[in-house]
Amino acid sequence: MTTRNLVLSIALTALLGLAALAPLPAAHAQGAASAAVAAPDALVRALSDDVLEAIRKDPSLQSGDIARLNALVDDKVLPYVNFEKMTRLAVGRSWREATPEQRQALTREFRALLVRTYAGAVSAAKDYQVRLLPFRAGPNDTDVTVRTQAVPSRGEPIQLDYRLEKTDAGWKIYDVNVMGIWLVENYRNTFAAEVSRGGIDGLIRTLVERNRALESKAS
Amino acid sequence: MMLVRRCGRVLAALALAAAAAGCATIPPGAGSNPADPLEVYNRHVSDFNDRVDRALFKPLAEFYEAVVPELARECINNAFRNLGEPVNAINNLLQAKPAEAMTDVLRLFWNSTVGLAGCIDVAAKAGAPRSNEDFGQTLGVWGFGPGPYFVLPLLGPSSVRDTAGRLFDFLRTDPIWYLDNIRLRNSLVGARFVDFRASLLPAERVLDVAAIDRYQFVRDAYLQLRRSLVYDGNPPRLRDPEEDFEENGAPLPRSK
Numbered sequence: 001m002t003t004r005n006l007v008l009s010i011a012l013t014a015l016l017g018l019a020a021l022a023p024l025p026a027a028h029a030q031g032a033a034s035a036a037v038a039a040p041d042a043l044v045r046a047l048s049d050d051v052l053e054a055i056r057k058d059p060s061l062q063s064g065d066i067a068r069l070n071a072l073v074d075d076k077v078l079p080y081v082n083f084e085k086m087t088r089l090a091v092g093r094s095w096r097e098a099t100p101e102q103r104q105a106l107t108r109e110f111r112a113l114l115v116r117t118y119a120g121a122v123s124a125a126k127d128y129q130v131r132l133l134p135f136r137a138g139p140n141d142t143d144v145t146v147r148t149q150a151v152p153s154r155g156e157p158i159q160l161d162y163r164l165e166k167t168d169a170g171w172k173i174y175d176v177n178v179m180g181i182w183l184v185e186n187y188r189n190t191f192a193a194e195v196s197r198g199g200i201d202g203l204i205r206t207l208v209e210r211n212r213a214l215e216s217k218a219s
Numbered sequence: 220m221m222l223v224r225r226c227g228r229v230l231a232a233l234a235l236a237a238a239a240a241g242c243a244t245i246p247p248g249a250g251s252n253p254a255d256p257l258e259v260y261n262r263h264v265s266d267f268n269d270r271v272d273r274a275l276f277k278p279l280a281e282f283y284e285a286v287v288p289e290l291a292r293e294c295i296n297n298a299f300r301n302l303g304e305p306v307n308a309i310n311n312l313l314q315a316k317p318a319e320a321m322t323d324v325l326r327l328f329w330n331s332t333v334g335l336a337g338c339i340d341v342a343a344k345a346g347a348p349r350s351n352e353d354f355g356q357t358l359g360v361w362g363f364g365p366g367p368y369f370v371l372p373l374l375g376p377s378s379v380r381d382t383a384g385r386l387f388d389f390l391r392t393d394p395i396w397y398l399d400n401i402r403l404r405n406s407l408v409g410a411r412f413v414d415f416r417a418s419l420l421p422a423e424r425v426l427d428v429a430a431i432d433r434y435q436f437v438r439d440a441y442l443q444l445r446r447s448l449v450y451d452g453n454p455p456r457l458r459d460p461e462e463d464f465e466e467n468g469a470p471l472p473r474s475k
């Protein structure tokens with residue numbers, strides 16, 4: 001049963017924040033500006049609902065259309081997620097030695113991998129509702145965890161937590177936990193091993209090749 | 220004796236299947252992660268497991284998934300997990316959570332009767348969710364760390380602590396193990412395994428995309444998940460990852 005949960009959570013890690021990667025419908029674009037200063041739990045709430053609604057409405061998203069997912073991530077989700085921080089934390093200490101170009105490439109490729117993973121899981125997401133667990137934060141907190149549950153129409157709820165950081169541009173999600181597994185943490189060792197084998201460029205190469213292989217498999 | 224002989228034959232076939240395919244690739248620096256000193260052994264066993272799985276378990280599970288309708292599979296899965304309620308209840312008690320243990324007992328009662336031998340999780344619909352406890356977690360609550368990551372032949376990811384826990388659950392609290400009818404017992408164990416393997420299929424499809432190094436990804440997910448379960452889903456933060464960016468900052472220990 002443990003292993004069952006393990007693999008389930010890996011799959012769901014791929015859901016990677018129903019909120020973190022998925023699209024916001026245009027109707028909420030106007031809400032974006034106000035959400036940027038909203039409380040972190042309100043932000044997660046709005047983002048989760050919007051994302052699920054968008055998935056339910058759009059069959060091409062449900063079938064995992066990568067171009068469409070990417071366009072929507074760029075358009076709607078980017079304002080709420082700090083992909084660079086996500087990548088920086090996953091890369092760990094070698095980030096310090098990376099040039100700006102390398103950092104850019106790492107962030108771009110890691111994001112592409114996450115979007116691709118998410119695309120494979122998105123069809124299951126439409127059967128879920130998101131429920132927020134009680135949230136408490138002091139007025140001076142700058143780093144919080146918002147805990148939610150994704151509740152399916154049948155079956156057991158799934159733990160889905162978000163770490164957010166307060167920035168000048170409002171709260172930004174920088175890590176997602178699915179059933180006990182933090183996304184960033186789960187890539188740290190793999191990234192470190194790649195860097196120790198082939199340097200930062202080696203890690204970039206691995207990610208590029210990986211994305212390319214997945215692309216050719218999908219088409 | 221029959222059983223022993225039959226098991227022997229199955230295992231021989233498995234060994235043959237695995238041997239036919241060669242060796243695992245061991246990356247340089249294997250075993251340097253403090254959480255995984257047995258990495259070289261673990262990678263070999265994982266590789267063996269994957270081969271057996273590809274040759275036998277996965278095709279079987281895919282066949283089951285293709286032939287049995289979803290609702291029936293859900294029913295079977297619920298029924299097997301209903302048999303796991305004693306494990307949940309006993310471990311909740313051992314972890315000093317009597318209310319949860321009571322819930323598990325009531326769940327077992329209602330689901331076994333109204334829920335048609337566990338087929339339908341009526342208790343969850345009534346607001347009593349299933350817990351997920353085992354003796355490995357109990358040991359964790361008692362203060363034992365996971366020890367080295369440890370991949371079990373055929374059974375997959377574990378740790379030294381969780382292997383001990385698993386043995387205890389298996390021998391002491393798994394109801395199927397108490398059946399006198401050996402043939403029935405073995406059939407149930409087999410069916411439960413197919414049910415279990417089939418339940419992993421959707422997740423595995425995603426894992427195939429997400430993982431760069433499958434072994435590492437599964438290992439790190441396992442260790443994170445188990446730590447989370449020991450704290451019932453809300454473990455204290457291990458460290459601030461930003462510490463990695465402070466000069467001279469040594470990494471903090473990873474495990475509980």
